[in-house]
Ligand SMILES: Nc1ncnc2c1ncn2[C@@H]1O[C@H](COP(=O)(O)OP(=O)(O)OP(=O)(O)O)[C@@H](O)[C@H]1O
């Protein structure tokens with residue numbers, strides 16, 4: 591199983607949309623995918639219709655009160671399972687920090703070690719934050735990708751994330767690989783293309799694939815459908831297909 595974290599300190603840059611659509615497109619290419627919601631907002635869980643407070647969630651994995659297979663939910667796309675999250679993650683994060691009897695950063699990694707052969711990929715949709723659950727996601731990952739929207743504030747927080755990636759790589763997870771920034775909500779313009787060049791200079795790696803801005807994306811989230819199901823011919827559907835292919839190419843598959 592190859593694990594990738596989708597992360598940015600900024601909100602609204604397309605982390606959740608990217609996690610869901612990448613999971614779907616990797617599934618379409620023949621993979622089994624585990625999608626972990628690592629955000630107390632629970633947007634991935636809501637999209638996948640498995641957000642609730644009655645069943646176990648990622649909080650239980652972090653607290654050690656359930657294994658990942660007890661928590662994961664089989665959803666309507668046959669080859670994708672989801673580990674849901676909800677607001678209890680806020681409290682779970684605090685409890686992890688208070689409990690010094692067990693390692694705090696490697697709880698997701700340890701639980702994933704037990705299911706290495708069950709899935710081809712695990713995608714972790716992170717919160718717009720660097721908290722202990724997000725650090726757990728990085729420690730558990732082989733790869734990390736940063737979705738970015740090119741605007742005046744695009745670079746805010748990227749330095750901090752790159753630093754965090756470096757620290758996690760140095761102290762906890764030497765195999766962690768920065769796959770690159772993914773430009774989302776792309777609108778063709780000179781300004782945007784200049785922004786992408788600056789981003790390349792700033793962080794070293796920007797993926798070839800860009801995801802176009804289109805209203806279809808928002809409509810697909812309301813419909814609870816991956817973009818390529820909702821509107822197969824729209825640019826963003828093609829974008830996420832290309833992203834899945836580019837990711838597999840970059841990791842040598
Ligand atoms: N390519 C796109 N074109 C148009 N709208 C988009 C695109 N990608 C994402 N959006 C819209 O932008 C909003 C934010 O997307 P998303 O929820 O994926 O961001 P996020 O980074 O996960 O946010 P948060 O940090 O709050 O979790 C959503 O309303 C979504 O529909």
Ligand SMILES: [Mg+2]
Nearest residue numbers: 605606629633
């Ligand atoms: Mg999100």
